[in-house]
Every structure is written in C-alpha cells, then in structure tokens.
Amino acid sequence: MSEIRAMYSSLVRELFERLPHAGDLAPGPGALVHGEAMALDRGAWVRFDARIEDGRIVDCAFRAWGCPHTLAAAALVAGRMHGQGIDGEAAFDARRLAAELDAPPEKLGRLLVVEDALFGMLARALALQLP
Amino acid sequence: MPDGAPIYLDYAATAPLDPRVADVMCECLRDPALQGNPTSVHAPGRAAAARVDLARAQVARLIGAQPDSIVFTSGATESVNLAILGVARAAGKGSHHVVTARTEHRATLDACRQLEREGQSVSWLKPDSDGSVDPGLVAASLRPDTALVSLMHANNETGAINDIAAIGRLCRERGVAFHVDAAQSAGKLPIDVQQMGVSLLSYCAHKLGGPKGVGALYLKHRPRPALQPLQFGGGHERGLRAGTLATHQIVGFGLACELVRAGLATEPARIRALRERLWTGLQAAAPVARNGASGHGLPGILNVRFPGVEGESLLLALDGRLAASSGSACSSATAEPSYVLRALGLSDLAAQASLRLSLGRETTADEVDRAARLLVACVRRLRAALPAGAIERIA
Numbered sequence: 437m438s439e440i441r442a443m444y445s446s447l448v449r450e451l452f453e454r455l456p457h458a459g460d461l462a463p464g465p466g467a468l469v470h471g472e473a474m475a476l477d478r479g480a481w482v483r484f485d486a487r488i489e490d491g492r493i494v495d496c497a498f499r500a501w502g503c504p505h506t507l508a509a510a511a512l513v514a515g516r517m518h519g520q521g522i523d524g525e526a527a528f529d530a531r532r533l534a535a536e537l538d539a540p541p542e543k544l545g546r547l548l549v550v551e552d553a554l555f556g557m558l559a560r561a562l563a564l565q566l567p
Numbered sequence: 568m569p570d571g572a573p574i575y576l577d578y579a580a581t582a583p584l585d586p587r588v589a590d591v592m593c594e595c596l597r598d599p600a601l602q603g604n605p606t607s608v609h610a611p612g613r614a615a616a617a618r619v620d621l622a623r624a625q626v627a628r629l630i631g632a633q634p635d636s637i638v639f640t641s642g643a644t645e646s647v648n649l650a651i652l653g654v655a656r657a658a659g660k661g662s663h664h665v666v667t668a669r670t671e672h673r674a675t676l677d678a679c680r681q682l683e684r685e686g687q688s689v690s691w692l693k694p695d696s697d698g699s700v701d702p703g704l705v706a707a708s709l710r711p712d713t714a715l716v717s718l719m720h721a722n723n724e725t726g727a728i729n730d731i732a733a734i735g736r737l738c739r740e741r742g743v744a745f746h747v748d749a750a751q752s753a754g755k756l757p758i759d760v761q762q763m764g765v766s767l768l769s770y771c772a773h774k775l776g777g778p779k780g781v782g783a784l785y786l787k788h789r790p791r792p793a794l795q796p797l798q799f800g801g802g803h804e805r806g807l808r809a810g811t812l813a814t815h816q817i818v819g820f821g822l823a824c825e826l827v828r829a830g831l832a833t834e835p836a837r838i839r840a841l842r843e844r845l846w847t848g849l850q851a852a853a854p855v856a857r858n859g860a861s862g863h864g865l866p867g868i869l870n871v872r873f874p875g876v877e878g879e880s881l882l883l884a885l886d887g888r889l890a891a892s893s894g895s896a897c898s899s900a901t902a903e904p905s906y907v908l909r910a911l912g913l914s915d916l917a918a919q920a921s922l923r924l925s926l927g928r929e930t931t932a933d934e935v936d937r938a939a940r941l942l943v944a945c946v947r948r949l950r951a952a953l954p955a956g957a958i959e960r961i962a
Binding site (some may be wrong): 500 | 877883886951961
C-alpha cells in the first residue's frame with residue numbers, strides 16, 4: 437500500500453475511489469430539494485440534491501470539493517439517504533461520520549460542512565411537507 | 568526506475584544517484600589504498616588527498632572557479648548557513664544589514680531569521696509575479712551598512728531565474744558581498760562565478776546525480792569575503808569548515824559535476840523540451856495554469872495549478888503513481904500552503920491546488936506522457952464531482 441493510501445481507512449479509500457452518488461440526480465418524478473454548505477477556509481464545500489416522494493427520499497446525489505474524508509463522507513451520506521424519511525431519522529452528524537470514517541480530529545470542521553449541507557437539504561424537504 | 572515504481576518527477580527535491588557516481592564511490596570505499604585521512608601525510612592519506620584534489624577541481628570547474636576557492640560542506644544547507652551567518656558575523660560588532668527575498672529556500676530564510684535574533688537587520692524583498700527579484704529592487708534596498716545580499720539563482724519551487732550577473736554587478740559597485748544559492752541551478756544552467764560577480768556560491772551533489780551529504784561553498788579570491796566559521800576542530804578547509812573530509816562523498820560529487828558539465832550543451836534543451844511536452848499534455852485538464860516563470864525558468868521545473876482541485880485529494884487520486892511535490896507542506900489539515908506561491912500572490916487554495924513537477928537526467932518522453940495522462944485523468948475525476956462554480960471560485 438502506498439504511503440498516501442495508508443493515511444486513510446479502507447472505507448474512505450473505497451468511497452473516494454468510486455465516489456458513488458457523485459454528480460446529478462437522474463430524471464424522475466417527485467419534488468427536488470437541495471442543501472449546500474461552503475467553508476473554503478476550512479477546506480470543504482458540499483451540496484446534496486434529493487428527490488422526494490411521499491415524504492421519503494427516493495434519490496440523493498452530492499457534489500463536493502474537499503479532502504478525501506470530505507468526499508467520502510458526502511458519498512456515504514448520499515448513499516444512506518436513499519429510502520429514508522425526511523424527518524431526520526437517518527440524519528448523520530459530523531461526529532458519527534468522523535468515527536465511521538476513522539477521520540482524524542482536525543477533519544471534524546470539514547465534516548461539519550457535510551452535516552450543514554445535509555441538514556439544509558432535510559430542512560428544505562420538511563418545508564415542502566408543510567401546508 | 569524499477570518496474571512499478573512511481574513516475575519520478577521530483578528532481579528538484581533530489582536526483583537519483585548516477586550509477587557511474589555510485590561505482591566510483593564504491594571503489595573509494597573498497598580500495599585499501601584510499602582509506603587514509605586526506606589530511607594525513609602518509610601514503611594512504613596522500614592517495615586520498617589526491618582524489619579529493621581531483622574532485623575539488625571538478626567541482627570548481629562546474630562554476631568556472633579555481634579549486635582552492637572551494638570549501639567542502641555537508642550540503643547546500645550548510646553552505647548557505649556558512650555563507651550568511653559567516654559573512655554577517657564576520658562583519659564585526661554592531662548591527663549590519665542583509666538583503667534577501669521572501670521566496671528563498673528555508674535554509675536562507677532561517678539563517679536570516681537567526682541573524683535578526685542576533686540583532687542584525689534583514690530586508691525581505693518581494694519578487695515579481697514571475698518569481699524573480701528585480702535587480703532594481705536590490706539596488707534600492709542597499710544601505711551603507713549592508714554586509715551581504717543573498718539570493719538564489721533559480722527558485723526551487725517555480726524555477727524562476729534571477730539575473731545574477733546584474734545583481735552581482737551592482738553589489739560589486741557598492742562593495743557588498745553577494746551570496747548565491749545555486750542548489751537548483753548548478754549543473755542545469757551555465758554558471759561562471761567570475762563573470763557573474765559572485766562572492767560566495769552554495770551548491771550540492773545530490774541535485775545533480777551525486778550523493779546526499781556533500782556540498783560546496785565557493786569563496787571568491789580577491790577580494791575574499793571575510794567569513795567566520797560555524798564549527799571548529801582541526802582547521803580543515805582552510806579553517807572554514809572543521810571535520811574530516813569524506814573522501815568517497817567528495818569523489819562522487821566531483822564525478823557528478825564532471826558528468827553534468829559534459830551535458831550542459833545539450834541536456835538543458837532536452838529537458839526543457841520534455842517540460843513543454845508535459846505542459847502541452849496537461850492542457851487536456853484545462854483550466855490549468857502555470858505558477859511563476861512561464862517557459863523561461865529552470866528547464867526542469869514546471870509548477871502548475873489545477874483550479875477547483877483540492878491538493879490532498881489530488882495526492883490520494885494519484886495514489887503514489889507519481890512522485891512530485893504538492894503545493895503544501897504536507898497533506899494534513901494543518902498543512903501550510905507554499906510560502907513561495909503565496910509570495911507570488913496566489914491564494915492559499917490556489918497554492919494547495921498546485922503541484923511542482925521537476926524533470927531530470929533520466930526523465931523520458933514516455934514518462935512525461937504517462938504523467939500527463941495520469942494527472943489529467945485524476946483532475947477530471949475530481950472535477951466531475953465539484954459543485955457548480957467551484958472551478959471559478961477555487962482558482
């Protein structure tokens with residue numbers, strides 16, 4: 437294993453190599469919502485897009501600029517949002533992401549950007565449900 | 568490089584040891600007749616001294632100097648320290664003034680900061696956007712108490728070349744000692760210390776195919792700059808650098824100088840052509856920009872930035888398949904963006920999206936093409952995941 441690869445957990449490496457759910461949503465029915473957070477000074481910029489049907493997320497994609505942990509976290513979250521309710525039951529917070537990705541403490545600020553983008557998207561999705 | 572090894576484009580950090588140099592060093596280490604101390608008067612000592620003398624002549628010839636103007640050191644960092652601290656401290660009691668630039672190598676920056684702690688005054692010149700220091704700026708910074716001007720010949724990150732002859736001329740006119748850090752340029756650009764008006768010049772072996780751990784400081788004869796040694800214990804190197812001479816290292820340094828000198832007529836042009844081939848190949852990853860010297864810099868250095876690309880992610884995407892230097896000190900979250908690139912006006916983000924690619928003796932067209940394809944693929948993959956507007960914002 438190269439020296440640079442050894443700096444990341446196997447989950448980060450796997451997600452970074454494939455970047456699943458990166459890009460745009462496929463066309464389909466339902467309402468579209470997005471959430472975006474940017475903190476260039478912290479080294480992260482993340483956007484989630486989701487398609488909502490009957491109060492559930494039927495598709496989720498991300499776009500991101502940042503370190504491998506940021507990209508891996510965004511990919512992880514986007515994948516797990518599929519099929520989830522919009523009430524935040526599956527919401528991730530930055531600390532849980534850091535633990536799952538085995539991210540060093542100095543990366544927490546970047547993972548908070550992922551969290552902010554996710555919460556922003558969920559807030560918009562919830563707003564859609566309001567009368 | 569062996570099969571499966573990364574494409575090596577980090578010659579500005581160090582060059583692989585030339586096998587011919589390795590051979591002559593091994594011969595030195597093995598030959599029972601060469602095991603004496605070169606300062607000893609017995610036969611083994613004289614035999615070793617003869618090899619050191621030959622190497623000293625080879626090392627001197629590379630820069631158009633006389634052999635007895637060369638002081639062997641452990642490398643360019645020591646040479647730079649000896650030059651800067653040695654001249655400033657030898658200038659006598661009281662405060663003296665030193666002129667340098669913000670984009671110098673850490674060896675120079677840290678030695679000058681040490682002088683500031685000792686009560687000396689230092690002017691830190693800002694280079695032009697291409698990375699070179701305007702000789703007019705140097706002229707304007709000189710004061711009656713200026714003891715030394717210390718500038719690099721070619722920048723280690725951008726390859727920007729300073730007009731050493733012009734700066735040397737004005738230093739000579741003002742009676743100021745002029746030290747040149749030629750760690751990057753020796754063996755890659757023609758150097759004639761006499762014509763360039765240089766008082767002191769630092770260079771080393773490992774950047775030009777020689778061994779690590781040996782370097783040289785050139786000291787002009789007339790007028791010879793006053794120099795206070797940094798270490799004591801035996802009077803070696805005319806009392807300027809104490810310590811037993813490492814015969815095999817010095818012999819390797821000498822041969823490396825001889826070999827690069829023989830290639831000076833053709834090698835820079837070959838390497839410059841490869842660098843431009845690499846730059847052309849990278850256009851497929853547009854937008855891509857060149858940092859510092861554009862085309863006129865040191866033949867082997869190409870410093871590029873990929874707007875919208877995060878440095879740490881680029882390094883992981885490359886996954887060790889390319890050996891190059893990134894625009895930050897390391898890949899942790901606390902990595903400092905390159906102070907050289909920042910001094911040229913680049914933002915922290917732009918500096919972190921930069922990569923220094925440096926070519927050398929063993930670089931081939933095939934390696935350059937593979938490196939370009941690899942970089943283009945990695946940059947495209949990372950950009951495909953960017954939020955809209957990121958390329959423009961992170962440039």
